[in-house]
Amino acid sequence: MSFVNYQTKEINCKVVYYGPGLGGKTTNVQQVYQKTNSQNKGNMVTLNTENERTLFFDFLPLELGTIQGYKTRFHLYTVPGQTFYEASRKLILRGVDGVVFVADSQVERMEANIESFEGLKKNLEDQGHDIEKLPIVIQWNKRDLPNVSSVEQLRNKLNKYSLPEIQASAIGGEGVFETLKSITKKVLLNVRGGLQ
Amino acid sequence: MERDLPGILNSFFIKTQVDELLKQAQLFIFRRDGVVLYYENHSGSGDPASVGALMGGMWQAAHALSSFVPTKEESDCYRLSFDTSSKGVYLLSLEENSGLYLGSIFHNEINPALIKLKLRGLTFKLKEYLSSSEGQVSKGKVNDDEFLFNKISDDEIENMFQFVGL
Numbered sequence: 001m002s003f004v005n006y007q008t009k010e011i012n013c014k015v016v017y018y019g020p021g022l023g024g025k026t027t028n029v030q031q032v033y034q035k036t037n038s039q040n041k042g043n044m045v046t047l048n049t050e051n052e053r054t055l056f057f058d059f060l061p062l063e064l065g066t067i068q069g070y071k072t073r074f075h076l077y078t079v080p081g082q083t084f085y086e087a088s089r090k091l092i093l094r095g096v097d098g099v100v101f102v103a104d105s106q107v108e109r110m111e112a113n114i115e116s117f118e119g120l121k122k123n124l125e126d127q128g129h130d131i132e133k134l135p136i137v138i139q140w141n142k143r144d145l146p147n148v149s150s151v152e153q154l155r156n157k158l159n160k161y162s163l164p165e166i167q168a169s170a171i172g173g174e175g176v177f178e179t180l181k182s183i184t185k186k187v188l189l190n191v192r193g194g195l196q
Numbered sequence: 197m198e199r200d201l202p203g204i205l206n207s208f209f210i211k212t213q214v215d216e217l218l219k220q221a222q223l224f225i226f227r228r229d230g231v232v233l234y235y236e237n238h239s240g241s242g243d244p245a246s247v248g249a250l251m252g253g254m255w256q257a258a259h260a261l262s263s264f265v266p267t268k269e270e271s272d273c274y275r276l277s278f279d280t281s282s283k284g285v286y287l288l289s290l291e292e293n294s295g296l297y298l299g300s301i302f303h304n305e306i307n308p309a310l311i312k313l314k315l316r317g318l319t320f321k322l323k324e325y326l327s328s329s330e331g332q333v334s335k336g337k338v339n340d341d342e343f344l345f346n347k348i349s350d351d352e353i354e355n356m357f358q359f360v361g362l
Contacts, residue, residue: 007200007203014229040360043243059246064356064359072356073245075249094256095227095229188344191343191345
């Protein structure tokens with residue numbers, strides 16, 4: 001749940017990058033890290049296995065600019081994508097303010113995308129979130145690869161809730177910031193605690 | 197009405213004489229989701245946001261593991277320790293229900309058990325303070341049924357990102 005400090009006029013929000021294994025969640029966050037001024041970012045924390053797969057989470061604190069007088073701090077997390085780490089994914093989703101679902105566009109990963117999205121839906125519901133109310137953006141990643149499903153096919157299988165979609169090739173940086181801007185706007189518009 | 201926790205915690209540390217031993221350690225008070233509400237970094241390095249995220253993750257993982265402990269008592273109050281004979285990390289729950297924790301990173305300690313004892317004492321004082329009237333100061337007239345922002349334009353979002361995406 002977002003945290004608003006009214007005295008210092010600061011907002012803290014938590015965004016989780018979710019999706020199937022090897023879909024590009026960590027690559028998204030690494031791209032954000034690499035292309036951000038050093039004074040606007042903290043250390044990127046990665047908890048990996050020996051072969052560079054996410055074990056628990058990646059974490060990147062970002063200080064974005066001000067919005068209507070409020071300083072904004074976004075904490076970006078990724079979940080481990082491998083099926084084995086379901087318990088960790090549940091923990092990382094706690095207190096989430098927005099989700100970026102990073103789908104792998106490759107034809108052979110369609111089932112993995114569907115399984116991961118169903119897992120996301122269940123984990124959010126278990127924590128009392130309504131998937132239709134929580135800010136979620138879908139990123140169709142790896143659009144640069146040759147054997148990809150069409151966006152229409154992906155949409156039909158994965159985007160039953162008409163969530164905002166962004167095409168990306170995270171490894172080259174395309175679509176990474178568009179995705180982040182999209183989820184940032186949705187999350188901020190969902191922050192509660194209006195001053196009376 | 198929600199409490200003004202950063203303000204309350206600041207007041208506590210202004211009013212309370214913290215043990216000299218604890219002044220050599222890094223202290224963090226963080227929420228379950230890793231957001232740091234208060235910190236004192238006397239000796240170490242590392243940014244508080246990263247420390248908060250790791251401490252929040254550590255506690256949550258350990259708490260999930262504790263569900264496999266076959267016995268459970270109402271009064272169970274877990275502590276989490278990762279240390280050597282001279283340095284380490286120690287986490288304590290302040291308010292399990294509202295998800296508030298005290299974390300400490302210490303090093304060069306001749307007697308880590310003593311610093312843990314002092315930290316438990318500090319936690320006890322903090323718990324008392326948080327449950328007192330001084331610990332219930334609210335954020336003011338805030339309505340959690342309403343959104344903070346009614347409208348945000350695309351230009352405002354672009355402005356927020358002017359220092360990133362280089």
